[in-house]
Amino acid sequence: MSAATALTQRPRPIPGRLGTLRRTAPGTLLVLLALCGPALAPHTIDTPVTAPYAPPGQGALLGGDQLGRDVLSRLLDGGTALIGSALLVATVVTLTATLTGCVAVLRPAIGRAVERTADVAILLPSVLGIMLIALAWPGGGRGAVVVAAMVLGTPYAVRIVAGAAAPLANSGYVEAAVTRGENLAYIALRELLPNLRATVLALFGLRFVEGIYVISMAGFLQIGPQPPAADWALMVRENAPGILLNPWAVLAPSLAIAVLAISVNLAAVSLAPHSVPKAVTTA
Incomplete structure (x- = not known):
């Protein structure tokens, strides 16, 4: 065996708990901060405390927005709904895609129908889909955007899961389960998942990031949450004309969206596990 072959076959090192904690801590702390933000806000989100587009000062650490409201208070209050909506989108899309993808590879007829759909x-196009669903949804609002993100994100996710599950569907342990007469739910949940x-x-x-992107884009286009809601995407849109007067009114919510995602x-x-059991296919 050559040195190059030995290097390629060497198993990937599994990071310790400290490394995993280091990678998960920023996201966890940011989510907790956004969820607890309304209780930490120094001012109410709709009360002017400074002049419009006032620079950072003692009364407002990040200055004021276009109406003189405290940017920091609105920033702390604006992430709760966004994170909750993105988590809902990611959870529903992932669960739906996982179950549908597993069933699709185990039942070829269903798989072909899912693939065509x-x-x-x-x-x-995602923007067109959001606009169509939001306009057709009674009252529009954030609920319409969340439903649009679920509908538009599921087809991509199904294809990813089905592609990953397809080699496993022909493995020896799956065929053994079929031979034993196990039902579809058992094979999907106990053998494939x-x-x-x-x-x-x-x-x-990825779906969480996509949910943040879709919901933020809709908010920037004013499809979904409407003023005077304290929404990060709305803050970017509303304060863009005064970015030269108080850049933090635009930069703070923009950075919050990027860092969160x-x-x-x-x-x-x-x-995610760094190694998974290999599928053993039968001849």
Whole structure:
């Protein structure tokens, strides 16, 4: 065996608990801070405390927005709904895609129908889909955007899970379960799902980031939460004209969205197992 072959076959080192904690801590702390933010806000979110676009000072650490409201208070209050909505989107899409993808590879007829449906749904542009669902939804609002994110994100997720589960469906232990007469739910949950943990956790992180992106984009387009709500995307849109007067009114919510998405995605990847049992196929 050559040195190059030995290096390629060497198992990846499994990070210790300290390394995992280091990667998950930023996302966890940021989520907790955003969820507890309303209780930590020094001012009410709708009361002017400074002049419009006032620079940071004693009364407002991040200055004022276009109406003189405290940027820090609105920043601390604006992340709760966004995180809750993104978590809901990621959870529903991941669960739906995992179950559908496992069933699709175990039942070829269902798999073909799922594949055709996903191909058609993927062709719909995300912005157009959000606008159509939000306009058709009674009253619009954040609920419409959340439903749009679920509908638009599921086809991609199903294809990812089905692609990862397809080699496992022909493995020896799955065929042994079929021979024993196990039902579809048992095979999907006990044979396939344990070997898809890395894919599912990575998919959850990606769907969370996608949920933040879709909801923030909708808020920036004023599809969903409306003024005077303290929403990070709305803060960026509302304060963009005064970015030269008080840059923090735009930079603070923008950085909050970016750091939240990146840190949670890194946490999901670090929690995923670095190695999974290999599928053994039969001849």
